[in-house]
Amino acid sequence: MQVDYLIVGQGIAGTTLSYTLLQQGKRVMVVDAPHPNTSSRVAGGICNPITGRKLVKTWMADALFPFLQKFYQDLEQTLQTRFFYDRQVYRIFKSIEQQNQLLGKSAEKGWEHFFNTEVDNQPYAAFIDNSLDGWETKQGAWLDTAALINAYGEYLKEINSYREALLAYDDIEVTPEGVRWKDVEAQKLVFCQGMEGKHNPYFQDLPFRLVKGELLHIKIAHPPLENIITHGIFMLPLPDTEGEYLVGATYDWQDLSNTTTDKARDQLQAKLDKWLKLPYEILGQRAGVRPATADRRPLIGTSPAHPQIGFFNGLGAKGVSLAPYYAHHFVAHLEQGTTLQAEVDIKRYN
Numbered sequence: 001m002q003v004d005y006l007i008v009g010q011g012i013a014g015t016t017l018s019y020t021l022l023q024q025g026k027r028v029m030v031v032d033a034p035h036p037n038t039s040s041r042v043a044g045g046i047c048n049p050i051t052g053r054k055l056v057k058t059w060m061a062d063a064l065f066p067f068l069q070k071f072y073q074d075l076e077q078t079l080q081t082r083f084f085y086d087r088q089v090y091r092i093f094k095s096i097e098q099q100n101q102l103l104g105k106s107a108e109k110g111w112e113h114f115f116n117t118e119v120d121n122q123p124y125a126a127f128i129d130n131s132l133d134g135w136e137t138k139q140g141a142w143l144d145t146a147a148l149i150n151a152y153g154e155y156l157k158e159i160n161s162y163r164e165a166l167l168a169y170d171d172i173e174v175t176p177e178g179v180r181w182k183d184v185e186a187q188k189l190v191f192c193q194g195m196e197g198k199h200n201p202y203f204q205d206l207p208f209r210l211v212k213g214e215l216l217h218i219k220i221a222h223p224p225l226e227n228i229i230t231h232g233i234f235m236l237p238l239p240d241t242e243g244e245y246l247v248g249a250t251y252d253w254q255d256l257s258n259t260t261t262d263k264a265r266d267q268l269q270a271k272l273d274k275w276l277k278l279p280y281e282i283l284g285q286r287a288g289v290r291p292a293t294a295d296r297r298p299l300i301g302t303s304p305a306h307p308q309i310g311f312f313n314g315l316g317a318k319g320v321s322l323a324p325y326y327a328h329h330f331v332a333h334l335e336q337g338t339t340l341q342a343e344v345d346i347k348r349y350n
């Protein structure tokens, strides 16, 4: 079988990269070892343009957010499946000073596309003390990552572009024309392996800083919210449920297993109990490991020794927002030879 690209991994990275290639008429084969606890399947799936305690604009937000919206909506059309939802993130003003400061900031150039202070605070009042009111993001979104990955995997199978297998490095043969793996001959191979990329022999010594995360799945007996609340941790309403939410997430740099822990559950509950005014029931818990990097930027590029072998990784805690734009950016580099942005190019670590 001859293809243009062999893609290893079908998380968010492999999904966005292979779809971008297919859209450009390339022949692809995606090989994936599906696992219920991959980062993409466990992810909260939130696209939040303003994050952190200090309220900073997500890096590259002006480019990422318009791009991701179009990308996921187009993919929904192709797959005839719903997985992308407009969802704003609501945060309360913590003090009158903060309220004044943020009201001023909302008019600043660059913030007006992402920051909305004219919100209806009433729906949130049953959940959190918002006596000082609050604000919402603009262009926030939620991606049902598991629904996307499942639907896209089925689509790949239909077009004979999917193999379920764990690719062993020893089975790769680098040829003058490209790469051979079993019966598949490809002009190029791109690894989209998430945390497994840390052990890839073709791309050694890249500064991964893997970080485990856990989420709780809870139920609240109250008419459900439409949007996400963030206050130290996020509480995200799951559509088409009667008051089910995901609550998260934790960050653990030591334990890099993907099993759930009592410690994380206690941590999340302690944070939630500080502000959630309503009682809740815990329905479940899940854990995964984010493929994060020391400088919090993606790891994209090709091997200096084998230019036909590429790497698309390091999406960290924001893969859902970063992947569509950078898949497109990487494909332009692979196909047209455009220069990779220095901040994401793996060459920065040569």
Ligand SMILES: Cc1cc2nc3c(=O)[nH]c(=O)nc-3n(C[C@H](O)[C@H](O)[C@H](O)COP(=O)(O)OP(=O)(O)OC[C@H]3O[C@@H](n4cnc5c(N)ncnc54)[C@H](O)[C@@H]3O)c2cc1C
Pocket: 008, 009, 010, 011, 012, 013, 014, 031, 032, 033, 034, 035, 038, 039, 040, 041, 042, 043, 044, 045, 046, 047, 165, 166, 167, 168, 192, 193, 194, 195, 196, 212, 213, 214, 215, 248, 249, 250, 287, 288, 289, 290, 291, 312, 313, 314, 315, 316, 317, 318, 319, 320, 321, 322
């Ligand atoms: C708890 C938690 C919450 C998160 N919340 C958010 C959020 O709200 N918003 C957001 O944007 N991001 C979030 N993230 C981060 C996001 O999940 C990641 O950035 C993203 O999923 C990384 O995708 P990936 O495709 O690089 O890796 P993965 O999802 O790990 O996919 C890699 C795939 O490659 C396969 N693979 C690896 N090696 C091989 C091989 N040799 N052969 C075959 N297959 C192979 C794996 O089995 C897997 O299927 C969260 C992560 C966690 C853990």
